[in-house]
Amino acid sequence: LAKTTQPISMDSYEGQEVNITCSHNNIATNDYITWYQQFPSQGPRFIIQGYKTKVTNEVASLFIPADRKSSTLSLPRVSLSDTAVYYCLVGDFNTDKLIFGTGTRLQVFP
Amino acid sequence: DGGITQSPKYLFRKEGQNVTLSCEQNLNHDAMYWYRQDPGQGLRLIYYSQIVNDFQKGDIAEGYSVSREKKESFPLTVTSAQKNPTAFYLCASSITGQAPYEQYFGPGTRLTVT
Numbered sequence: 001l002a003k004t005t006q007p008i009s010m011d012s013y014e015g016q017e018v019n020i021t022c023s024h025n026n027i028a029t030n031d032y033i034t035w036y037q038q039f040p041s042q043g044p045r046f047i048i049q050g051y052k053t054k055v056t057n058e059v060a061s062l063f064i065p066a067d068r069k070s071s072t073l074s075l076p077r078v079s080l081s082d083t084a085v086y087y088c089l090v091g092d093f094n095t096d097k098l099i100f101g102t103g104t105r106l107q108v109f110p
Numbered sequence: 111d112g113g114i115t116q117s118p119k120y121l122f123r124k125e126g127q128n129v130t131l132s133c134e135q136n137l138n139h140d141a142m143y144w145y146r147q148d149p150g151q152g153l154r155l156i157y158y159s160q161i162v163n164d165f166q167k168g169d170i171a172e173g174y175s176v177s178r179e180k181k182e183s184f185p186l187t188v189t190s191a192q193k194n195p196t197a198f199y200l201c202a203s204s205i206t207g208q209a210p211y212e213q214y215f216g217p218g219t220r221l222t223v224t
Contacts, residue, residue: 032211043200043215044153087152098213100145100152 004088009105018075020104022088025069030092033064033071038085038103047086048073075106083108113137114216116201121221123195131186131219133201142184143202143213146170153200159184160206188221195223 005023012018024033032051036044048055050062050071061074075082085103114135123129135142141160145153155168159178173192178184184203188195198220202213 034211041198041218041220043202043218044213045215046212049211098143098153098155100154102150102152 004090004099004101006086006088006101006104008102009107011107011109012078013109014079015077018078018082018106018108020073020075020086020088020106021070022073022090023070024088024090027068027090028092031068031090032092033062033068034089035060035062035073036087036089036100038087044087044100078106078108080108080110082106114201114203114214116199116216116219118219119217121219123221123223125223126190127223128190129188129195129221129223131188131199131201131221133184133186133216134182135184135201135203135214135216136182137203137214138181139203139214140181140206141204142178143204144168144174144176144184144186145200145202147198147200147218156186188223195221197221 034049035047037047038044048060048062050064052064055062063072085105087100087103089098117132143158144156147153154170156174157165157168157176159165162178162181165176165178173189175187198218200218201216204213
């Protein structure tokens with residue numbers, strides 16, 4: 001399983017775009033990149049998943065460079081309700097277990 | 111309304127007692143998982159099951175046991191052998207074999223052992 005490295009914490013203000021980068025140098029050919037969001041005392045919630053290039057859904061975008069050794073989660077125009085912990089996971093999820101690191105704690109200020 | 115239910119939300123036990131945490135899903139998912147989360151930490155995998163009547167140990171299985179007799183249910187027993195059982199326990203489920211490989215999580219059970 002590829003190890004991931006992401007910042008421990010980030011601060012932002014309402015209305016700003018937030019980019020959280022995750023490093024995964026040992027990513028394997030069959031690995032996907034997935035991001036989850038977790039609020040206190042709740043289970044994580046799936047945000048987005050990608051394999052290469054760019055993926056966009058209604059809440060976020062995921063940018064993956066050609067070498068796939070890193071990825072960036074982009075949250076457009078954050079609000080106070082985006083204050084949470086964000087986890088980057090890498091793996092062949094069809095066969096692998098999910099490994100959650102400590103994540104990035106995002107604090108959004110008014 | 112499909113989803114995963116865990117009960118109870120809060121559970122208190124005395125040291126030395128076994129306790130079973132419930133997890134039920136009506137999403138028709140084949141795979142189910144149990145995680146443990148300690149304050150300020152990420153999730154750690156306890157057990158997982160990809161099919162009925164089969165399950166595998168995760169990274170921290172010692173002191174825990176599971177069963178998977180039905181597709182919908184994956185109960186976790188915290189035994190007296192688990193040295194530090196006080197934690198937040200999360201159950202999840204997923205389909206297998208196709209992307210996106212998304213796990214759906216339940217609301218969690220906070221277990222306190224004194």
